Amino acid sequence: MMITDNVNPIPIELWKWGIENRSGRLRTFPEDIIKLNLMPSNKATITARGIKFKGMYYSCEKALKEFWFEKARSNLLSKSDKLLDISYDYRKPNFIYVRSPDGRDFEKCFLLDPEERYSQKNIHDIEYLLAYEEWLYQKSQGNELQACVDLIADIENVVNRANDLASVTVDNRVSDNEKVAGIRGNRASEKAKRRDYEGFELAKRETPIPETVMPSKNSDSKENKSLQPDHLELLRKKRQEHFNEHRE
Numbered sequence: 001m002m003i004t005d006n007v008n009p010i011p012i013e014l015w016k017w018g019i020e021n022r023s024g025r026l027r028t029f030p031e032d033i034i035k036l037n038l039m040p041s042n043k044a045t046i047t048a049r050g051i052k053f054k055g056m057y058y059s060c061e062k063a064l065k066e067f068w069f070e071k072a073r074s075n076l077l078s079k080s081d082k083l084l085d086i087s088y089d090y091r092k093p094n095f096i097y098v099r100s101p102d103g104r105d106f107e108k109c110f111l112l113d114p115e116e117r118y119s120q121k122n123i124h125d126i127e128y129l130l131a132y133e134e135w136l137y138q139k140s141q142g143n144e145l146q147a148c149v150d151l152i153a154d155i156e157n158v159v160n161r162a163n164d165l166a167s168v169t170v171d172n173r174v175s176d177n178e179k180v181a182g183i184r185g186n187r188a189s190e191k192a193k194r195r196d197y198e199g200f201e202l203a204k205r206e207t208p209i210p211e212t213v214m215p216s217k218n219s220d221s222k223e224n225k226s227l228q229p230d231h232l233e234l235l236r237k238k239r240q241e242h243f244n245e246h247r248e
Contacts (some may be wrong), residue, residue, distance in 0.1 A: 090123035
């Protein structure tokens, strides 16, 4: 019929032809539903922490009433149950909207308090912020790994130096018997030294006795012997005198 009426295939001309030739009234929808269907759509996930979308967490009244988060924590939701169709405005990430299947209703979700640092930012700023935080985390992990590798290398260097010093001081050519003999000799020498300075000496003189009072080797002369009493001779004389007395 449009071809017969020579209607140009232009939206406005088609619209005018429909108004003139089609009976009935146009359908009307609330403004919010129109905007809901004009906004970009995506998928969000129900988790134990909240409804997750682009690294942010949201909640809504329906989620609290139906215990979505508790079910997610207890693994009572299937994979398909966890996925939600949402609409969002990239200029206002404080809210997302869970869409009904027919697109004629929605549930408004609010950004959770711990995620206030994302408020008053658009989606592009938040995506950049999340990417930057991930880069910082990976960088810190790399620094920690490098520090661990450096520590292991330092420990190995210390061990190698200690082994080198031990190999220099220990002569592997010396037999076990020689090592033991050396130990015994060192012990004997040490004991002799200890006896020398640990032994007791009472009335120890600090100064040596003068040579004038020390007897010399030539003191055993005949003259000195004559001055000493002969005990055997005296005993013999006493016995003789006693024998003579008894005879008389």
